Amino acid sequence: MNNASPASAARPDRAPPPALTTTNLECFLQASEAHLPPLEVVPQSPLFHARLRGRGLHRSHLIKLTSSPVRVTRTPRLVGLSGGDHTFKLVWQLHGEAKMEQGGRSIRLSPGKMTVYRLSTPYRLQTFGDYRALMLSIDLAEVPEWRRLAEGCQGQALPWDAGAHAALAVLRSQLTWPSGPPVAQVEDAALELAFGSLWRHQRQQLHCAPLPSERITKARRVILQRIADPTLAPEDLASALNVSMRGLYDEFRRYGTLPPAAFIRELRLEQCYLALLDTAQRRCSITHIALAHGFLDSAHFAKVFRERYGVSPGELRKREACVPH
Incomplete structure (x- = not known):
């Protein structure tokens, strides 16, 4: 209702x-x-x-x-x-x-x-x-x-x-x-608590949400474990899953999932997005967050982040800072 x-x-x-x-x-x-x-x-x-x-x-x-x-x-x-x-x-x-x-x-x-x-x-x-x-x-x-x-x-x-x-x-x-x-102060406190709860759920979902196959689920686990490693590539996923490169791409294609390289980047960006909204990481610089999630070039990170979310990392931080806490 x-x-x-x-x-x-x-x-x-x-x-x-x-x-x-x-x-x-x-x-x-x-x-x-x-x-x-x-x-x-x-x-x-x-x-x-x-x-x-x-x-x-x-x-x-x-x-x-x-x-x-x-x-x-x-x-x-x-x-x-x-x-x-x-x-x-x-x-x-x-x-x-x-x-x-x-x-x-x-x-x-x-x-x-x-x-x-x-x-x-x-x-x-x-x-x-x-x-x-x-x-x-x-x-x-x-x-x-x-x-x-x-x-x-x-x-x-x-x-x-x-x-x-x-x-x-x-x-x-x-x-x-x-x-x-x-009223506005009480309402702001309630909204901050409620959306903080949604933020924690989405962060957990990023790690635990069911994926279409056991292999893709394992691939996600490998990526999240090595999220800070800028050298992580589809070849590493194939090795961890004990399949050939062709078998890896076939697995992702079969279930309509992003190709392995794009899948890795998407998880990196999602983790960065949540980190930028995390009140516990407000003192971390954007460069630090990018490096911690496998991006070596902050300019490249800002470019792909804007392409994905329609806002730069800095603008996202400023907008969040304007929301009453």
Whole structure:
């Protein structure tokens, strides 16, 4: 379930508004217009009930929802009624279960899991039992670093880590405190925690995400173990996998993976990208990060990095520094 356009979050609500509690579907749909875009909602049990509390923050919109089982559909027609191509929804599953389908992917959400998805893509959500979730929508058009993290993690059921837990606690407070610290400061802290959690997941995924074959998985492991070695080449992968060069290229081609040399470079660039966003490495120079990941020429590194991500390493660092921490 989604919120209204990000513009509704431009002016933070001065205090959390009262929650809506209803057993009437039409009443729920009418009252939720301030928080949700057009949706098709079909109750899946004879007795419908829902409780909704939403609050516009400084640049995002926060919703806590409880409901009986429902099927929610955001059709292509309904997507066309609202913009927000770079608006994403982060969802913390609190109680009950849900099945989410979007872009050919299907995931199951249970308590202790979170997900992120793009609001401009049609989807279907089926809830089960006493469904409770906290949802945060934010337009990431002007925060490309966070947008890329959201894109890398979307459509996955992610376990909460300490950062996700902390972000949840901070956001929950914004639905109950009549007054307190400035909304923008609290919101920035929550966003930093939430996207830090996505960053850690993506870093782990880079090492552990399943690949189409055992050999390609082993090739990735070899590359990551020797990421700082500038001499690492496809010949080394073939030797480590105990296959000929032709067998190596055939393996990568068979599964539609990047050719071995490009695969090595892609992993180097991905590791550099994450290192540049890592708050623990802010004191490391860009040259140091490039050398630590097998790039000998900083000018060449800057060139291929810009070609891959559309931004130079220095610009990426400056943009991240402008995001409140």
